[in-house]
Amino acid sequence: MSGLTHTEVTSELILAAVLKSLDDNKAEETVQIDLRGKTSVCDHMVICSGRSSRQVASIAQKLAEDLKHELGVLCKTEGEETGDWVLIDAGDVIVHVFRPEVREFYQLEKMWMPLGKVTQSAT
Template sequence: MGTTKTTTAKKTKKATAKKAAAAAKAVKTSVKKQAKKSAKKPVAPVKSASLQDFISAALDADKAQDIVCIPLKGKTSIADYMIIATGTSSRHVASMARNLRDKLSQERQIKARIEGVESGDWAILDTGDVMVHIFRAEVRAFYDLEKLWGADFSTVNYTLYQSV
């Protein structure tokens, strides 16, 4: 009987050792797979100033009117810049917001959160560092975010592009 206990103990030790080796191998392969996945897309950190320029140019290409950029550093921690633009109609506002979201996703790999596209009066895109507000003209005049955030047009001209 003593030999059966030792052979059974040896078998369980071998089985346990095999299971441990298989588990260690599985961990190694999963770590290698994760390392390969993360190594595929090295994304450079986005600087908010270059992002601001990119967004302003994209809005200008979509025929936005009165594009204004307000630096928010030192005023709030929600963003570094706020860009305000005007669309000619509800459809134009919604179209510009969707186009900007798509351009940010495709060209900058930024997933911007978007709100207000359904109504078309006021669309907001949040990229993290830059907040973008796209208004219809009447809605922009009503809320007057430039005044609220203290855009001082007497000392610095914040208008990036003037539509013709």
């Protein structure tokens, strides 16, 4: 763990670590949504895809490990058993890792982003 105290771990630090872990672990079509001022649940939502159930579960597991080791952030996860849609709650950052078909069905980006504002990071 880095030398940061719990109070020094900001949502921006968590977001940066999340995006790095997802990129390192070959997550696809990563989208980040700034939710500050829109909900009290979290500051940021990140949505990405894995190619298979196995990759989805692996991305989620590795993300939780990376956040714990790098920032001391303990995550709650749901959905790892099936690997269709895994939710990782890292406090101020919520991450959804989907299989592409499941992501298309739920279309979370459209629910949270203003019309015409869905942007994807280059992965």
